[in-house]
Amino acid sequence: xxxxxxxDPDHTPEVLARFAEARxxxxxxxxxxxxxxxxxxxxxxxxxxxxxxxxxxxDDDFRxxxxxxxxxxxxxxxxxxxxxxxxxxxxxxxxxxHLVRHHATRSPVxxxxxxxxxxxxxxxxxxxxxxxxxxADAEVNDDLEAAGLDSPAGxxxxxALGLPEGRLAEEYLPLIEVLDTAxxxxxxxxxxxxxxxxxxxGIPHDYEDSASGDGLSETERDxxxxxxxxxxxxxxxxxxxxxxGWRRWASERLHPAVDWRAELGAMLRRGARQAAGRxxxxxxxxxRRPAVDSIVMPxxxxxxxxxxxxxxxxxxxxPAILTGFLAEVTAIIARASGPxxxxxxxxxxxxxxxxxxxxxxxxxxxxxxxxxxxxEGIGAALALRPRPDLILVLTDGQTxxxxxxPPVPVVVGLVEPGPGYHxxxxxxxxxxxxxxxATA
Amino acid sequence: MTKNETxxxxxxxxxxxxxxxxxxxxxxTGKTSAVVALAEQLGMPIEVVVGSIREPSDFxxxxxxxxxxxxxxxxxxxxxxxxxxxxxxxxDELTTAPPAVxxxxxxxxxERAVGDLVLPEGVRIVAAANPPGIAADGWELSAPLxxxxxxxxxxxxxxxxxxxxxxxxxxxxxxxxAAPTSGQIATAKAQLGAFLRIRPELVLAxxxxxxxxxxxxxxxxxxxMAARGLAAGVANASDEAxxxxxxxxxxxxxxxxEALSWLRTLDLPDPESVLNDPHAPLPDRPDHLHxxxxxxxxxxxxxxxxxxxxxxxxxxxxxAKTTPDVAATxxxxxxxxxxxxxxxxxxxxxxxxxxxxxxxxx
Numbered sequence: 001x002x003x004x005x006x007x008d009p010d011h012t013p014e015v016l017a018r019f020a021e022a023r024x025x026x027x028x029x030x031x032x033x034x035x036x037x038x039x040x041x042x043x044x045x046x047x048x049x050x051x052x053x054x055x056x057x058x059d060d061d062f063r064x065x066x067x068x069x070x071x072x073x074x075x076x077x078x079x080x081x082x083x084x085x086x087x088x089x090x091x092x093x094x095x096x097x098h099l100v101r102h103h104a105t106r107s108p109v110x111x112x113x114x115x116x117x118x119x120x121x122x123x124x125x126x127x128x129x130x131x132x133x134x135x136a137d138a139e140v141n142d143d144l145e146a147a148g149l150d151s152p153a154g155x156x157x158x159x160a161l162g163l164p165e166g167r168l169a170e171e172y173l174p175l176i177e178v179l180d181t182a183x184x185x186x187x188x189x190x191x192x193x194x195x196x197x198x199x200x201x202g203i204p205h206d207y208e209d210s211a212s213g214d215g216l217s218e219t220e221r222d223x224x225x226x227x228x229x230x231x232x233x234x235x236x237x238x239x240x241x242x243x244x245g246w247r248r249w250a251s252e253r254l255h256p257a258v259d260w261r262a263e264l265g266a267m268l269r270r271g272a273r274q275a276a277g278r279x280x281x282x283x284x285x286x287x288r289r290p291a292v293d294s295i296v297m298p299x300x301x302x303x304x305x306x307x308x309x310x311x312x313x314x315x316x317x318x319p320a321i322l323t324g325f326l327a328e329v330t331a332i333i334a335r336a337s338g339p340x341x342x343x344x345x346x347x348x349x350x351x352x353x354x355x356x357x358x359x360x361x362x363x364x365x366x367x368x369x370x371x372x373x374x375x376e377g378i379g380a381a382l383a384l385r386p387r388p389d390l391i392l393v394l395t396d397g398q399t400x401x402x403x404x405x406p407p408v409p410v411v412v413g414l415v416e417p418g419p420g421y422h423x424x425x426x427x428x429x430x431x432x433x434x435x436x437x438a439t440a
Numbered sequence: 441m442t443k444n445e446t447x448x449x450x451x452x453x454x455x456x457x458x459x460x461x462x463x464x465x466x467x468x469t470g471k472t473s474a475v476v477a478l479a480e481q482l483g484m485p486i487e488v489v490v491g492s493i494r495e496p497s498d499f500x501x502x503x504x505x506x507x508x509x510x511x512x513x514x515x516x517x518x519x520x521x522x523x524x525x526x527x528x529x530x531x532d533e534l535t536t537a538p539p540a541v542x543x544x545x546x547x548x549x550x551e552r553a554v555g556d557l558v559l560p561e562g563v564r565i566v567a568a569a570n571p572p573g574i575a576a577d578g579w580e581l582s583a584p585l586x587x588x589x590x591x592x593x594x595x596x597x598x599x600x601x602x603x604x605x606x607x608x609x610x611x612x613x614x615x616x617x618a619a620p621t622s623g624q625i626a627t628a629k630a631q632l633g634a635f636l637r638i639r640p641e642l643v644l645a646x647x648x649x650x651x652x653x654x655x656x657x658x659x660x661x662x663x664x665m666a667a668r669g670l671a672a673g674v675a676n677a678s679d680e681a682x683x684x685x686x687x688x689x690x691x692x693x694x695x696x697x698e699a700l701s702w703l704r705t706l707d708l709p710d711p712e713s714v715l716n717d718p719h720a721p722l723p724d725r726p727d728h729l730h731x732x733x734x735x736x737x738x739x740x741x742x743x744x745x746x747x748x749x750x751x752x753x754x755x756x757x758x759x760a761k762t763t764p765d766v767a768a769t770x771x772x773x774x775x776x777x778x779x780x781x782x783x784x785x786x787x788x789x790x791x792x793x794x795x796x797x798x799x800x801x802x
Contacts, residue, residue, distance in 0.1 A: 020765035025798040039727040
């Protein structure tokens with residue numbers, strides 16, 4: 001249902017005026033979100049009429065002015081007119097948080113779930129959707145608090161619940177479940193259940209008119225999000241005050257992180273192939289094609305690449321982290337250089353330890369401790385015969401590096417240093433560096 | 441329109457506009473059958489060449505000695521395409537081909553030459569590949585080859601497959617797709633050229649990691665492909681998602697989205713003409729109006745003259761009649777740039793009520 005209600009047309013202009021005031025207030029509070037705010041489409045719903053008086057009264061189910069994934073905001077006339085513009089504006093900013101963080105697609109509830117209306121009771125089939133809505137609210141609201149905006153009463157706020165701030169909804173979900181169980185034992189609700197519409201839980205609601213196709217298409221949403229993200233980056237470069245959550249969102253949206261596994265696999269494949277002369281022609285065996293007129297055609301051979309793995313086993317690096325990465329890295333190496341390849345492993349602290357030739361990651365013995373000198377490890381790898389086609393170094397970067405480019409490609413997997421250390425010198429320019437995240 | 445329909449329509453547009461296409465997708469999702477169906481609809485012969493079981497000489501020709509020197513004999517599939525004068529060359533399993541074979545395929549895609557035989561203009565090239573992460577023995581595409589193809593992500597939805605099993609797979613009609621005219625291509629090139637004039641750093645951005653190098657990235661050649669894709673979309677009045685798939689498939693996501701959002705603001709009037717003409721038409725949508733007023737405020741800031749500042753208030757007053765909140769947001773920015781000696785505008789007084797109710801004015 002869009003546009004004015006046929007039964008009661010006299011409220012629509014007032015509702016839209018109130019929406020405009022709210023939008024103006026919100027754009028003044030968060031100027032970096034102005035283009036997103038003006039892309040919201042107000043949809044005025046049928047008024048909820050009191051049966052005795054015939055007056056339209058606020059419908060409590062719509063006090064959050066729920067939004068759908070096409071950027072339509074549903075305004076219940078009674079609720080809109082009964083709410084002060086700053087509060088409506090706060091909800092608009094809140095929904096933009098849901099929309100640009102894609103809570104609908106991240107929602108654990110399948111989109112084919114039965115259509116719900118507002119606040120299901122805990123234990124009802126749609127209680128997962130409610131929980132998710134609360135967790136998503138927690139993810140959005142800490143940024144609004146950081147921007148210095150006061151939330152309306154009864155709203156989930158990580159700060160007030162004593163939860164850590166700046167987490168994702170997926171992380172808040174189990175925490176909120178635990179808290180809520182504890183609270184309901186005392187017969188109270190953790191917070192009021194609020195319906196933010198399908199923008200938050202991804203379930204189409206029955207008041208949302210998804211068939212009409214009004215609102216933003218997927219491409220428009222992508223373009224809009226990128227524009228908002230660029231606006232935030234520009235403003236934060238100009239030293240405007242922008243909450244950290246929004247800045248993180250913008251930088252992630254503009255520069256999505258590449259999965260280090262894909263990057264490392266590509267590096268190894270590329271580096272090892274280049275070093276091995278890729279696939280080469282050789283007259284050592286004849287081609288599978290018969291020769292024409294006694295000309296011998298060369299066959300193609302692909303030498304399997306030899307990869308040497310140099311592991312930093314100094315005191316500054318945590319063995320637990322290292323073991324986790326080793327299992328993954330050796331699997332990537334096996335995929336890149338073919339199965340059943342033997343792997344030459346050199347553990348290195350201040351000196352290079354003897355070479356271990358292993359077939360599986362579990363067989364690697366981590367020897368060492370104390371200081372680090374990767375020059376020794378790389379030197380030992382270069383001394384291997386046959387010479388490796390590529391050297392992969394796992395280190396936290398607290399080491400001197402060779403001052404000249406080694407004759408084979410070097411890929412550095414940079415692990416976050418252990419507690420109490422901080423990275424000193426970055427690896428040299430001739431090495432391909434891949435940052436390995438702390439929680440792989 | 442489902443994602444798969446979008447990819448299919450982008451594919452048929454690209455084939456019509458003679459753009460070489462690469463479909464990325466998991467094995468067994470119907471890429472090959474979609475291309476074969478497309479060739480049937482267009483009434484073209486199709487030659488499927490699987491790259492992973494070929495040698496470089498299959499694409500660069502086998503050397504044959506003749507009296508007058510060595511001749512590189514093309515394989516049979518190339519001869520068949522050459523005789524028919526038009527057709528679809530489908531290069532399957534592109535990423536599982538060894539790099540040496542990819543290098544030989546490069547010449548086929550780029551110069552349409554197979555050995556000593558040049559394929560006729562009417563031959564369209566479509567390739568398919570599994571992402572290297574999926575294929576057990578995949579290589580990344582070399583950056584030069586990746587840059588010569590429009591990359592489309594072949595996505596399928598479970599619901600569409602279930603529907604297809606029950607009622608048969610609906611095939612979009614590709615025969616009705618029109619090729620872009622030279623005028624439409626020239627217009628699209630001019631538009632993207634204007635965009636690249638303000639973003640010169642996007643003309644060429646060679647990717648730094650092999651993983652990214654195997655996908656689309658901006659270069660003068662891929663921008664030209666993007667322009668041809670845009671023109672094909674305009675010629676067939678395609679929806680925005682299809683256009684976006686073609687542009688992003690040619691130049692990559694970052695550059696593509698920026699170009700698309702810039703093309704959208706092309707529909708906005710020029711801030712200077714709005715300032716000078718009190719009857720210039722204004723856009724309807726609030727977000728477009730907001731973008732236009734932002735441009736007007738920036739223009740006035742650069743101009744820094746009193747008259748421009750005062751005329752900007754007339755524009756604000758015009759917008760205030762329809763969307764007072766958009767007008768008031770820009771009014772606050774404009775008021776902060778008041779040049780010395782400029783007269784306070786009356787429009788500000790008209791906006792006072794909404795500013796006051798929103799709690800932004802005492």
